[in-house]
Amino acid sequence: MKSRRRREQVITALCTVFAVVILVALLFPTYWMVQTSFRVGREINAFPPVWFPREVTLSSYVKLFGSPHEEASLPFREYFRNSFLVAVLSGFFSIVLGTLAGYAFSRFEFRGKRNLFLSVILMRAIPGLALGLPLLVLFKRVQLVNTLSGLILTYTMLNTPFVIWLMEGFFADIPAELSEAALIDGCSRWRALWRVDIPLAAPGISASAIFSFLLSWNEFAIALILTRTPASRTLPVGLFDFVGEFFIDWGGMCAAGTIILIPVVVLTFFIQRWMVRGLTFGAIK
Amino acid sequence: MRMRGERYFPYVLILPSVVGTFLLIVFPLVYSFFLSLTSFHLLKAQSLRFIGFHNYWEVLHDPAFWVALKNSLLFMVVVVNVELVLGLLVALLLNRASGGQGILRTLFMIPMMFPPILVGLQFRWFFNDQFGLLNNVLLSLGIIDRPIGWLVRTNTAMPAVMFADIWQNTPFTAVVFLAGLLSLPIEPLEAALVDGASPWQRFRYVILPMLRPLILIAMTIRSLDAGRKAFDLIMLMTGGGPAYATEILGTYTFRRAIVDYQFAYGAAISFIDMVLTVGFAVYLYRQLLKGRV
Numbered sequence: 001m002k003s004r005r006r007r008e009q010v011i012t013a014l015c016t017v018f019a020v021v022i023l024v025a026l027l028f029p030t031y032w033m034v035q036t037s038f039r040v041g042r043e044i045n046a047f048p049p050v051w052f053p054r055e056v057t058l059s060s061y062v063k064l065f066g067s068p069h070e071e072a073s074l075p076f077r078e079y080f081r082n083s084f085l086v087a088v089l090s091g092f093f094s095i096v097l098g099t100l101a102g103y104a105f106s107r108f109e110f111r112g113k114r115n116l117f118l119s120v121i122l123m124r125a126i127p128g129l130a131l132g133l134p135l136l137v138l139f140k141r142v143q144l145v146n147t148l149s150g151l152i153l154t155y156t157m158l159n160t161p162f163v164i165w166l167m168e169g170f171f172a173d174i175p176a177e178l179s180e181a182a183l184i185d186g187c188s189r190w191r192a193l194w195r196v197d198i199p200l201a202a203p204g205i206s207a208s209a210i211f212s213f214l215l216s217w218n219e220f221a222i223a224l225i226l227t228r229t230p231a232s233r234t235l236p237v238g239l240f241d242f243v244g245e246f247f248i249d250w251g252g253m254c255a256a257g258t259i260i261l262i263p264v265v266v267l268t269f270f271i272q273r274w275m276v277r278g279l280t281f282g283a284i285k
Numbered sequence: 286m287r288m289r290g291e292r293y294f295p296y297v298l299i300l301p302s303v304v305g306t307f308l309l310i311v312f313p314l315v316y317s318f319f320l321s322l323t324s325f326h327l328l329k330a331q332s333l334r335f336i337g338f339h340n341y342w343e344v345l346h347d348p349a350f351w352v353a354l355k356n357s358l359l360f361m362v363v364v365v366n367v368e369l370v371l372g373l374l375v376a377l378l379l380n381r382a383s384g385g386q387g388i389l390r391t392l393f394m395i396p397m398m399f400p401p402i403l404v405g406l407q408f409r410w411f412f413n414d415q416f417g418l419l420n421n422v423l424l425s426l427g428i429i430d431r432p433i434g435w436l437v438r439t440n441t442a443m444p445a446v447m448f449a450d451i452w453q454n455t456p457f458t459a460v461v462f463l464a465g466l467l468s469l470p471i472e473p474l475e476a477a478l479v480d481g482a483s484p485w486q487r488f489r490y491v492i493l494p495m496l497r498p499l500i501l502i503a504m505t506i507r508s509l510d511a512g513r514k515a516f517d518l519i520m521l522m523t524g525g526g527p528a529y530a531t532e533i534l535g536t537y538t539f540r541r542a543i544v545d546y547q548f549a550y551g552a553a554i555s556f557i558d559m560v561l562t563v564g565f566a567v568y569l570y571r572q573l574l575k576g577r578v
Contacts, residue, residue, distance in 0.1 A: 013383075029407040029408065033410060049418060121505070126562070130559040217400070253406060
């Protein structure tokens with residue numbers, strides 16, 4: 001019996017070591033990108049590779065955002081502002097729409113309800129370009145091409161089905177008796193939703209908001225087609241500013257990548273509890 | 286509950302979502318199909334002639350389209366299968382590792398929410414022919430004596446792009462399977478132990494069948510995301526090149542519709558792409574429902 005427990009311990013230790021090795025390999029490309037962004041030119045191109053930077057510089061970031069003494073040479077302040085506004089506002093609108101509809105799907109019976117999961121899956125299956133192409137033509141007519149409003153509208157509706165599905169699950173976790181008690185006390189349906197169910201679903205709402213923010217923050221295909229100038233271009237599309245015909249500014253590109261990365265990593269920590277649920281559209285709780 | 290308007294309450298709740306979806310998703314897709322039946326050209330927007338299914342006929346006789354379709358399918362089949370197998374191995378490993386449910390699991394989740402464009406950046410840098418880490422290390426160790434252009438050679442570009450996708454998405458399948466392993470009922474495993482089943486037998490005949498629904502879900506989601514994510518990744522890593530080696534339906538649509546301004550032709554390709562993906566989604570969904578019963 002004792003030797004068997006011993007063996008179990010050894011297996012656990014071996015598995016832990018393996019897991020850590022895989023983890024290091026997994027996170028290494030990201031480390032490499034981040035550290036490239038802080039390097040001086042000759043260390044970026046050093047041979048053999050320099051594993052830990054010996055000299056650290058912020059010059060790549062100054063190129064993107066400028067400093068008190070220097071103008072930025074690329075419009076990354078604008079890209080950052082655009083990405084941020086678009087992600088926050090489309091996240092907000094899809095939360096409003098998705099929470100209302102999710103509540104309906106969770107608490108009421110009506111026609112067409114059963115096809116919800118299918119429609120969410122189908123929505124995720126639509127290639128970005130298939131939607132981006134007609135939107136380019138339609139938005140041209142109503143002057144929405146190359147505007148933040150155009151992107152916000154599009155992302156709101158792309159994210160809403162996903163939020164509906166998540167919120168449906170979060171509302172299902174809250175006993176319906178609570179809002180029914182409020183109804184008996186004379187509350188209207190709206191008041192019961194606003195005063196009872198929405199506060200109780202607050203953790204779910206914030207998780208959905210973060211997912212929705214990240215979906216917009218990460219979106220590339222549609223932004224590539226609909227944005228033309230720094231007036232509306234977002235960070236993912238801005239990455240292509242570094243790709244010249246013969247030369248790529250790796251320091252600058254990695255700095256821009258690091259900027260994109262920061263909110264992703266921070267927010268991922270906040271939603272890790274809901275990660276599986278979110279990425280499987282609530283199919284796994 | 287007998288309030289006036291009660292019957293309409295759920296419809297009021299879903300109305301904004303339904304209207305928005307029709308205006309910004311359904312209508313544009315229908316409009317796109319209409320445009321694909323015309324001669325619409327981005328630089329000659331005025332000359333719009335209805336030409337029926339001519340564009341589709343052209344697409345079906347376009348060798349580059351078939352290359353892109355083949356590459357799309359190859360990409361999806363390879364990455365999804367590798368991610369499922371590797372994900373299962375990593376999940377089993379994490380399940381046994383101490384801390385596999387806590388901090389290790391959280392750290393594994395980091396790449397999952399990365400924008401594919403960022404993964405593309407990391408690996409374009411990693412595979413770079415002049416200063417990329419891979420060539421640099423191989424040269425330093427003396428394994429190769431001159432740099433290899435991983436992303437500019439036709440036979441290595443596709444595997445490199447697949448590698449980047451597998452890097453990003455294996456953690457997703459692993460975390461899904463780990464959630465499954467953690468919620469497995471203990472009794473069947475104990476029964477198998479009592480009956481003297483070997484570790485392999487326990488895995489093959491007890492654990493694997495119980496994970497089946499999760500494998501189907503992970504497979505469905507990955508298969509449907511594959512094309513969308515691959516577009517971002519490939520646009521940044523290779524742009525579909527060299528010589529169509531990594532051209533998939535998405536990048537080929539972009540090339541024709543936007544780069545070459547042949548909008549209607551691109552719309553036809555993207556419509557075919559969408560019908561294939563959505564059709565596959567419905568098929569997988571049916572399989573998923575069958576598995577539930």
